[in-house]
C-alpha cells in the first residue's frame with residue numbers, strides 16, 4: 184500500500200476523492216493528502232500484480248479480482264474435496280455422514296464444515312459474506328438456543344473514520360475501557376482491554392516511560408493527567424503489510440479490521456504495530472451468556488476463538504450504523520470525538536482545523552487516524 | 559522401473575541400518591524418542607488450552623519458539639559453508655563433511671518449521687498459507703518470503719545429497735554436471751534464507767531494537783560461526799563412534815571458517831554496542847534492558863552475561879593457531895561458541911525486541927515448563943532425524959549399503 188508520494192507528516196485524508204485534479208477536499212492546503220495520487224496507485228498496484236506471480240500473487244485491487252477469485256474457489260473446492268475424502272477414509276467425519284444423527288447435529292456439522300473451509304472475508308462477494316454471517320448466526324442458535332444479529336455491512340461511500348482525543352478533558356475514569364469491553368465481547372478471564380489509559384505526571388510532558396497504564400486508585404489523581412491509546416487505524420498500517428495471509432486489512436472507510444476466521448495466529452502483526460494496538464486470544468475467550476452483546480458485526484464484536492488476533496475496530500457494528508463507538512458514548516467528560524473525516528461539517532473536522540493536533544510516533548510514517556489535542 | 563526398484567531397496571536397506579546398531583545407539587534413539595513423546599504431550603496441552611500455557615503475553619508476544627526458529631535458520635544456512643568448497647572448488651577434503659552438513663541442514667529446517675507451527679495460534683487453519691488454496695500475501699509480507707525460501711532450501715538440501723547417495727548406492731559416481739548447478743544455487747539460497755529471516759525482524763519500524771541495518775549481516779556472521787561449530791562437534795562424535803574416516807585436515811579447515819566468522823561477528827557486536835551505549839537514545843532502551851536491566855527488571859542479565867564472555871573467550875582462543883589446532887581446545891571452543899550464539903541470537907535477540915513495549919512498559923518474559931518441553935521435543939525430533947540421515951549416508955559412503963542387482967527376488 185505504499186504510495187509513492189507519501190508525506191510522512193501530512194494528514195493523509197481525502198483518500199476517496201473522485202476528481203483527479205490536484206485540488207482536493209481534505210481541507211489541507213499542503214497538498215499532501217494523497218488524494219491526487221490515487222489513480223497512480225491503482226495502476227502501480229495492477230502492474231505489480233501482473234508482474235509478480237500470477238499464480239500466487241494476491242489481488243489487492245478489487246477490480247480484477249473476480250477472475251482470480253473464481254480460480255481460487257475452484258482450487259479451494261478441490262482441496263476441500265480432497266481433505267474430505269481423506270477424512271472420510273479415516274472415519275473422522277462420522278457425525279456429518281452419520282444416518283443416526285439428528286437433523287440438528289447434521290446441520291451443525293454441515294455448518295462447521297463450511298466454516299472451516301470458507302475463504303477470506305476480504306475477498307468474498309456480498310452473497311458469500313451474507314452466507315457466512317447466516318451460518319454463524321444459525322450455528323449460535325443451534326448451540327445456545329439464543330438469537331444474535333450479525334451484520335456484514337460494507338464500508339459506505341465517502342466515509343473515512345477518524346478520532347480525536349482531548350488530553351485536557353480526560354480524567355482517567357476508565358468508563359471508556361469498561362464500555363469497550365462490554366460492547367465488544369472481550370474475554371473476561373484475561374481481562375483483555377483494547378484501550379489503555381496512561382496516567383502521567385504533570386510537568387514531565389508526555390513521558391510514557393514513567394506513565395502508569397494499570398492504575399487502581401481514585402481518579403483524577405492530584406498532579407497527574409491522562410492519555411488514552413488504542414488501535415489508531417493507521418492509514419498506512421504496518422500490521423496489514425506483514426500479515427502472511429491477509430487476515431487483516433484496511434477497509435475503504437479507513438477501519439483496520441481482522442477476519443478472525445482467517446487469522447492463523449502468527450502474531451507478526453502484533454510485533455509490527457508500533458502502538459500496542461493489537462490483542463491476542465491466548466486462551467479461549469469467555470463471556471458470560473448474559474453479558475454477551477448480541478448486536479454484532481462480522482468484522483467487529485462477534486465471538487472470537489482461541490489463537491486469533493483481535494483489536495479495536497472503532498466499533499464497526501456501531502460506526503457503520505451511524506452511531507458513535509462505545510468509548511465515545513461512555514466518556515463522561517467528552518474527551519473523545521469521532522466522526523467522518525470527509526464530511527466538512529463534522530466535529531472531528533472542526534477539531535482538526537481549529538485545534539493544535541498531533542499524533543504519536545509520526546516519524547514512523549504510519550499515518551494514524553487518531554489525533555490528540557488540548558483545549 | 560529400475561530406478562523405482564533401486565529406491566525400494568534403498569529404503570529397505572536404510573531401514574535395516576537404522577534399526578540395527580550398538581547398545582549406545584539404541585539408548586540414544588530411545589532417549590530421543592522419549593524426548594519427542596514428552597514434547598508431543600506438552601504440545602497437546604498447548605493445543606487444548608491455547609498459547610496461554612506458554613510464558614508469552616500481549617506484551618512479549620514471541621518467545622522461546624521464535625528464538626529457536628531464528629537460531630536454527632542460521633544452523634541450516636551454515637551447511638553451505640561446506641557445500642561450496644566441496645562441490646564447486648573441488649576441495650576433496652570437505653567431501654565427507656558435506657553430506658553430514660546437508661543432513662544437519664535438513665534436520666535444522668524441519669525443526670524450524672516445527673517451531674513455527676508450534677508458535678501458531680491456529681495450526682488447524684494453516685492451509686490458509688498455502689499458495690493457491692489460501693491467500694498468500696506475497697510479496698508484501700516477509701513471512702511469506704520466509705516460507706518460500708525455507709521450503710525451497712529444504713528441497714535443495716534433500717535432493718542434492720539424495721542424488722549423490724543414490725548414485726553411490728548403486729556403485730556409480732555422481733555426475734558433477736547434475737549436482738553442481740544445484741550446489742551453486744544452494745549457496746546463494748543459504749544466504750537468502752538467513753537474510754530473509756533477518757528482514758522479518760529488521761523490517762519492523764515498531765521495534766527499534768531490530769530495525770537496524772546490521773541485523774542481516776550479523777545474522778549471517780553468527781550463523782557461519784555457530785553452524786560449522788556444530789558440524790565440527792558432530793563430526794567429532796561420528797569420528798569416534800563409527801568407521802567413517804574424517805581427516806584432521808577437514809576439521810581444521812572448518813575450524814578456520816568458524817574462526818573467521820566468529821571474528822567478524824565480534825566486530826559487529828562491538829559496533830552495535832558502541833552505537834547503543836556511546837550516545838544512547840530512546841531507542842537504546844532495549845539494549846539497556848538486555849545488558850543492564852531496566853527498573854530492576856533484569857531477567858535476561860544472566861543469559862547475556864554468560865553469552866558475551868563465552869563468545870569472546872571462544873573467539874580469542876580460536877584466533878591462535880596453536881590453540882585451534884589442538885582438538886581438545888577446538889571442541890571446547892566450538893561448544894561454548896554454539897551456546898553463546900544460541901543465547902545471543904535466540905533469547906538475546908527476540909525478547910528484548912518487545913521490552914520495553916511500544917509505550918515503555920517493561921513486562922518480562924519467562925518460558926513455562928510446557929514451552930520448554932515442546933522446545934526440547936522439537937530438538938529431539940531434529941536429532942532423531944539427523945541420526946537417521948547420517949547413519950544411512952555413512953552406511954552408503956562406507957559401502958556397507960549397496961544395491962545388489964538380484965537381491966530383490
Ligand code: SF4
Nearest residue numbers: 414415417422456460
Ligand atoms: S495502531 Fe497498530 S494495529 Fe492499529 S492500524 Fe496502526 S499498526 Fe495496525
Ligand code: SF4
Nearest residue numbers: 426446447449450452
Ligand atoms: S496473527 Fe493473524 S492477523 Fe496477525 S499477522 Fe498473523 S495471521 Fe495476520
